[in-house]
Amino acid sequence: MNGQPETTDEWIYDQVFSAVLEQRLIPGAKLRESELCEVFGVSRTIIRRILLRLSLDKVVELRPNKGAVIATPAAEDVRQIFAARRLLEIGIIDEVCKYCTAANTQSLKDIVARENSAIQTGNRSGAIRLAGEFHVRLAGVARNKPIQELLRQLVAQSSLALALYEAPGHLLCVDDDHIDIVDAVAAGEAAKCRDLMARHLEKAEAEMRLDAPAENNDLKSVFAEVIEARATG
Amino acid sequence: MNGQPETTDEWIYDQVFSAVLEQRLIPGAKLRESELCEVFGVSRTIIRRILLRLSLDKVVELRPNKGAVIATPAAEDVRQIFAARRLLEIGIIDEVCKYCTAANTQSLKDIVARENSAIQTGNRSGAIRLAGEFHVRLAGVARNKPIQELLRQLVAQSSLALALYEAPGHLLCVDDDHIDIVDAVAAGEAAKCRDLMARHLEKAEAEMRLDAPAENNDLKSVFAEVIEARATG
DNA sequence: TAATATAAAATTGGATACAATTTGTTGGAG
DNA sequence: CTCCAACAAATTGTATCCAATTTTATATTA
Incomplete structure (x- = not known):
């Protein structure tokens, strides 16, 4: 670029x-x-x-x-991260629709295409990276540097959150969220786009188990069961 | 604290x-x-x-x-700074109203009181500082660290913007914007509060002359008139 | 005198050396 | 054999040193 x-x-x-x-x-x-x-x-x-x-x-x-x-963001941190992302990513959609050029649309579609291809070839790293890049590049269209910069950080933190809290057995699967969002932006349908983005981010947060504390680093909780079993057994 | x-x-x-x-x-x-x-x-x-x-x-x-x-933010930077502030400060008002305790309200009122006192004693530094602190502390009530942190930066950048672009002859004068906002928050009137905040931020941005480039550091433009007068005179 | 070239001083950028703290190991007492 | 202490190694934190660049001052020439 x-x-x-x-x-x-x-x-x-x-x-x-x-x-x-x-x-x-x-x-x-x-x-x-x-x-x-x-x-x-x-x-x-x-x-x-x-x-x-x-x-x-x-x-x-x-x-x-x-x-x-x-860093290992705590569950509360993750809630704040996603609350912030909702605020930013939904809040800038008017500007995104307003300023989105044909070149922007094409560039975003390319990213989505590469993302889906990564998913289908089992390239998890690439898929996660491209999903994040999609959100940051979309925000870039809105022409607001401070907000894009914060979103860039939040996307990276989301990656850490996913590594910590992703519900087990959650396989990578192609879905059309991203492409639907691009289409809505290209069509200038801001209201629809906001709705799609809101659902998309809620889905992403829901894929995590933030209720179960699961601080993997807290050895006491990690080994609580075996210790208990040994004490009683 | x-x-x-x-x-x-x-x-x-x-x-x-x-x-x-x-x-x-x-x-x-x-x-x-x-x-x-x-x-x-x-x-x-x-x-x-x-x-x-x-x-x-x-x-x-x-x-x-x-x-x-x-730093000397350019006019376009300042527009983005205030666009970002509107997005954040209006966007978090639901949470601010939701989580605002009596102690929070009192703390905010104290800041406003000190701010007005600073204005009346001609303490410009103190007044600017407390105005900024008001916005950051208000955001703090919303319990979202990433957003509060960005706002903290944006407030500092606003101070630089004001120093660069403030319309000349603009005197410090007490107005009730901040206290009105606190009252609306305390009353839980989120919609009214959003409106007040929107107007308040628009007023702040309007106090600046972003159309006239006015890079104060550019000596050529600073002395353009006298030089011209001397050349023709 | 004005302009330019040259030299000197000051300032920044990066690597290294040393001090402080933490982590790991060994030896001895119970 | 286990537990504890003392010692050793490794790692981080800060200050200092040297090189590279920029800025300022000086001198030379037209």
């Missing part, structure tokens, strides 16, 4: 951010500075700067004196 | 951020690293980290090899 040569900083940042979007880095994963230095061939100065940026995106958690880990 | 001891980082960050909110630092002001080091008694490592954070808030601009300056 943009042929401007990335800076080293930007490149490394994108690599880590993408790994989160594609769930190649999952919540709790430790990010050792020296390892990142080796991987990317830069000094700790650079790596620490990038970790700070990622922590402000709420994608990485910086624990003082204990290093960086991929 | 919260008695937790701030880290040095947080403290310095808040000092600079506050200076922007109070327009003691105005767009274009140079932030020399060595100066900040002396002022706050820390090494450049710390200062550079804080400047990075402020640049991600779009409050500081980091120009490669040329140092940091307070």
Whole structure:
């Protein structure tokens, strides 16, 4: 899209951010500075700067004196993330419809096509990434940088939420939500589009089990059953 | 409000951020690293980290090899800032009304009282700061961290916008917008509150001259008239 | 005198060195 | 053999050092 040569900083940042979007880095994963230095061939100065940026995106958690880990949003955080997404993504639809060009429509359709192709070939990482890209690019049409930037962060956080709370046995399956949304935008049907987007986001949140606390990191709850069984058995 | 001891980082960050909110630092002001080091008694490592954070808030601009300056949002940026604020601040009003406690109401009224007192004593810095704090605290009632955080940034950027584009001869004068909003919230009148907020934000944006480019930092335009007068005179 | 070239100073960018803290291991007492 | 303490290794936090770039000052020439 943009042929401007990335800076080293930007490149490394994108690599880590993408790994989160594609769930190649999952919540709790430790990010050792020296390892990142080796991987990317830069000094700790650079790596620490990038970790700070990622922590402000709420994608990485910086624990003082204990290093960086991929963030593990709590259930309440996830509710707020999706509440915010509903507010933003529904709220900008008038502008999206207003400013959407034929080129925008085509670009969005391309993303959806690649997304469905990824699903059908079992490419889960690619599918998740493209689903996220769809939402961010759609928001980009609305010409509001602050909102697009926040949505970019929220989409990445949603990826972490999905990794943590997705209901088990939930298989990737093609659905027409995204393509329906593009069609509604292209037709300028803002009201219909808002409705589609609202349902789509509610569906996405409903795929998660936020009621069951399921803090995977809380070892006590993870092993509560076996410990109990052993004590009584 | 919260008695937790701030880290040095947080403290310095808040000092600079506050200076922007109070327009003691105005767009274009140079932030020399060595100066900040002396002022706050820390090494450049710390200062550079804080400047990075402020640049991600779009409050500081980091120009490669040329140092940091307070950001000067363009007219289009300001439109987007206020469009985003309308979306957020109107969009969360249902939640604000839903979750607003008596303590919240009192706290908000206190802020408005202090704001009006600042206006009447001619304390411009304090007034601007408290006006901003009102909006951020009101948003805080809605219990959505991502949205409150974005609004916090947008309020700071609004302060820069005001410094750049405020129509000349615009005096500080007490108006009842804020107190009316609090009353509507306390009464649970969400629809009325949305209307009040919409008008309030439109008024704020209208106080600026975004049509006239007016980049104050462009010396050529600042002195264009006198130069022209001298040339022809 | 005005303009330009050159040199000096100041400032930023990045890597390294050192201090502080945490984590892991070994040895000994009970 | 288990538990605890002391020590060692690894990791993070901060300050400092050096290189690269920009800005300022000086000198030279037309």
